Amino acid sequence: MRNILPILTVVFGLFVIWYAGAVYLNSNWAYDKAKRANVELSFGAMVSDTMVQEKPRLPPPHQVGAEIWKTTGAMVQRGKAFSKRSLIYHGWITLSSTVLGFVFGTGLGILLAVAIVHSRAMDMSVMPWVIASQTIPILAIAPMIVVVLASAQVDDLIAKGVISMYLSFFPVVVGMVKGLRSPDHMQMDQMRTWNASKSQMFWRLRLPASTPFLFASLKVGIAASLIGAVVAELSLSQDGGLGARMLVGSYYGQTIQIWSALIAAATLAALMVAAIGVFQNVTLKKMGMAS
Amino acid sequence: MSEQPVIKADNLSLTFETNDGPVQALKDINLEIGKGEFVSFIGPSGCGKTTFLRVMADLETPTAGSITVNGVSAREARMARAYGYVFQAAGLYPWRTIGGNIRLPLEIMGYSKADQTERVKQVLELVELDGFDRKFPWQLSGGMQQRASIARALAFDADILLMDEPFGALDEIVRDHLNEQLLALWTRTQKTIGFVTHSIPEAVYLSTKIVVMSPRPGRIADVIESTLPKERPLSIRDSPAFIEIANRVRDGLREGHGDG
Incomplete structure (x- = not known):
């Protein structure tokens, strides 16, 4: 715990910058108001005004904090945790499509990696497409995926999962191809001396050797999956979700709402990455590969 | 059974195709290894000793000549899991x-x-x-x-054990100890052992037969049948017989270098 002081110092610094930014960016509006009311605004009065505006350009931390509390903890206290105005409700929607997309993406990624490692034709033909797929902005394809899947009577949740998958399968393919190829010549020769079959080589050598690579990929993949879910919610905003909150907030200039949804999404991502980290530590320790 | 060699190489050659042109790793190798023998392959790097061991293990395929292991082709022997292979690193x-x-x-x-x-x-x-x-x-x-x-x-x-410089990365003291253990093990298990090394004392101490190889192209310079008794304490390395064999190995290595 001797890291606690440096960590707090950094956090404190971030808050200072945030507050300074809020004062600077919101001051225009405060001066405008004072000018129209024909009042002379002192510096102190200006600063206190920038802290409490209804639609600030950059909401200060305490306003965002209050909004988050109002839409989470306070609603839990009133027994309305899953009301449509609660961030818990929207976070849950985002979480479900994130997890669905993550599961799709991880599955697809591993399957592609296995095929690529075992077949030279797959390696040469599929890998370029995998890379090309990531050069297309997800924002551009998301609405098309929604339209196509909706016309095929596919559930919205699945559609959002597919969009998440589009982002999350990529790090898994790249990481797993590298991981499955990580056994060196000697280890492969060793297997040959035992006349091991291809599937034995896969299950007993390639797959376990790729585990550390898999976890690194999963961490990137789940974060990408969340971004996919948020983008998907922009196209399917009628279903709610953190992305929908951001979209609605931007329609009405509700910056505080946008920022609280942003912070909620970031927190969600951090929690999921941490959860994978715990799973990674437990697994690698069990495998005797903890570093 | 005893008259049939466990490993038999007949005019065996292997040429690697590299970007700089063909490299002859092994040339006209003729060798017979009998059952229960402990055969060391010694030579400077590039003499093909490891390659030869890998040919016996069917990890490399000869480009000319033939090799039989237990009377069948090296590939069939590998399929039948006829040998255990110990690499340089424990792996x-x-x-x-x-x-x-x-x-x-x-x-x-x-x-x-x-x-x-x-x-x-x-x-x-x-x-x-x-x-x-x-x-x-x-x-x-x-x-x-x-x-x-x-x-x-x-x-x-598997009644054959192929070892590719298994103790190369270990220090002298550990190596001596492992050499002693390996001899004891060989006596107990009656296996046929092929052992690649670049240490003269190790080769002489362990082997019943020492194959001295020379580089460019890799070929056999000398085959020395050891006259040492089967029972070998570490102190045997100071005996005149031991030193005589070691000298012969050294001469073989030098000759191989001379005309290279």
Whole structure:
């Protein structure tokens, strides 16, 4: 715990910058108001005004904090945790499509990696497409995926999962191809001396050797999956979700709402990455590969 | 059985195609290894000693001539799991315990669970690692890891053991100890051993037959039948017979270099 002081110092610094930014960016509006009311605004009065505006350009931390509390903890206290105005409700929607997309993406990624490692034709033909797929902005394809899947009577949740998958399968393919190829010549020769079959080589050598690579990929993949879910919610905003909150907030200039949804999404991502980290530590320790 | 050689190379040559043109790694190798022999291959780097061992193991394919292992082709012998192979590095899987690593070839070859457990126990005793089966490789020293890898090669029923500089990365003291253990092991198991090394004392101390090789192209310069008794304490290395054989090996190595 001797890291606690440096960590707090950094956090404190971030808050200072945030507050300074809020004062600077919101001051225009405060001066405008004072000018129209024909009042002379002192510096102190200006600063206190920038802290409490209804639609600030950059909401200060305490306003965002209050909004988050109002839409989470306070609603839990009133027994309305899953009301449509609660961030818990929207976070849950985002979480479900994130997890669905993550599961799709991880599955697809591993399957592609296995095929690529075992077949030279797959390696040469599929890998370029995998890379090309990531050069297309997800924002551009998301609405098309929604339209196509909706016309095929596919559930919205699945559609959002597919969009998440589009982002999350990529790090898994790249990481797993590298991981499955990580056994060196000697280890492969060793297997040959035992006349091991291809599937034995896969299950007993390639797959376990790729585990550390898999976890690194999963961490990137789940974060990408969340971004996919948020983008998907922009196209399917009628279903709610953190992305929908951001979209609605931007329609009405509700910056505080946008920022609280942003912070909620970031927190969600951090929690999921941490959860994978715990799973990674437990697994690698069990495998005797903890570093 | 005893008159048929375990390994027989007939005019064996191997040429690697590289970007800089063909490289002749082995040229006109003729050699017979009898059952229960301990044969060392010694020579400077590039003499093809490791390549020759890999040809016996069907990890390389000769471009001319032929090789038989146990009377069949090297490939058939590999399919029949006729040999255990010990590499320069121990190559234990970090995610398996020592016991799990030794069990690996047994699992692949389909031995029964009970048989696996029994064999792991046996070979661990053989290499004096009993009690270490639940340890992970990183918990063992380099010498112990190499012993575990030898145990792994001994665990299944193969009467040939091929070893490629197994003690090359270990220090002198550990090496002496492992050499002693290996001799004892060979006496107990009656295996035919092919052993690649670049240490003259190691080759002379261990072998019944020393194959001296020379480079460019890799070929056999001399084959020396050891006159040392089967029972060999470490002190035998000071005996006149030992020194005489060592000198002959040294001469063979020098000659190989002279016309190269």
